Amino acid sequence: MLKGTYRVKTGFAEMFKGGVIMDVTTPEQAEIAETAGAVAVMALERVPADIRKQGGVARMADPKRIKEIMKAVSIPVMAKCRIGHTAEARILEALGVDFIDESEVLTPADPFNHIDKWQFKVPFVCGCRDLGEAARRIAEGAAMIRTKGEAGTGNVVEAVRHMRILNDQIRRLRDMSRAELVSYAKELGAPVEVLEMIQELGRLPVVNFAAGGIATPADAALMRMLGADGVFVGSGIFKSSDPEKRARAIVLATTHYDDPELLAEVSEDLGEPMPGVAIEEIPQEQLMQYR
């Protein structure tokens, strides 16, 4: 009997496909997410919009908070650790969280390296802005990828940018000869073996969700149209005026993304969405995606 194998990790991520993973900060929010049809919740102390507003160092959530959320719901519970913070990741693994997000939304802990994720039984999801970043994270053992977008903005433009870049680069990779692939690996800073695998499959070898700025059912549907296997919604649900209704609408829109009539129906009368931020208004050093 083998635990924590790559197949067990990536296989678990396959189960999320077509689904919505929602940020929650309390057991009550977790229950709302479960009732609305979330496939998993992300247990946090502050949603990205608040992290952005309050500033300071954002760290792993209090284990007590995470345990309360794990107790409240039957669906999988994810939690975030800082980039490169192996000790936070070990703590989350010991708590029994089902997935760790090594996330740029928290303040990075290691200026040089990400976590060596092969050393863990628990699977990891990591963010990417392009194919090079995705391939490096996969080489480090990530069992799932998400495009980063710009978290806490309620603005989908960066999520779209990252998904379009990724799609375009995979499309170019498909037609490359071996020699071109090696040179492309150098350009991207990506391992040759991972690019070979992606070339053969014609897609990433792991599930790829969209994240960072998704605030409406239409945003979720757009990301699915661009090829995302599912979506993470951070601040978009519990920073809106009617979280229950919006959560359910986003779940339905993620599944039925190519049914415009249904999208029109679920988008109706959802109350106020979270307030959005124009990316140009954010000082460069406060953008989370470059972490």
Added chain:
Amino acid sequence: MKIGVVAVQGDVREHLAALERLGVEPVPVLKPVHLEGVSGLILPGGESTAIWRLLAWSGLVEPIEELHRTGTPFFGTCAGMVLLAKEIVNWHERFFGFIDIAVERNASGRQVDSFEVTLVVRGIGEVPAVFIRAPYIRRAGPGVDILAEYGGNPVMAREGKVLVASFHPELTDDLRVYELFLKMCG
């Protein structure tokens, strides 16, 4: 032969690919109209609570119940097994209930305890099996055949035209569990 795969959420692509390899026509089911002419229906792995809500909100529960009444065979893996079970011992909702078993959701534990193993399936032999936060069968009615056990827990069963497995044959290359289901579909 057309075989439907419930496609509202879960590892649908893997089921569709396995069916394609066996030379049958896989049909992703997102709306009632997709159920027309299917000779069998698969409920995939995923989150049972999410799949159930999406089936209800998509108007698929009644058409699927009608399909069962008319004798169409069903196959559920993991979450699919939870959805087909008559009773869930640790959950307040009851789903389709097409097979007389009681299951415990997430009985194999949290994700750190998920595992892969070689399983002996009655009538097939050794099968590679991936268990992910898997449900186990805690009670089975008199008409239910237990086809495999792991660690004393029944993990695969059949009653009439309903087949269920705690594990994910769709995550391995071994197609013999599908062959068993396709035989049931005629």
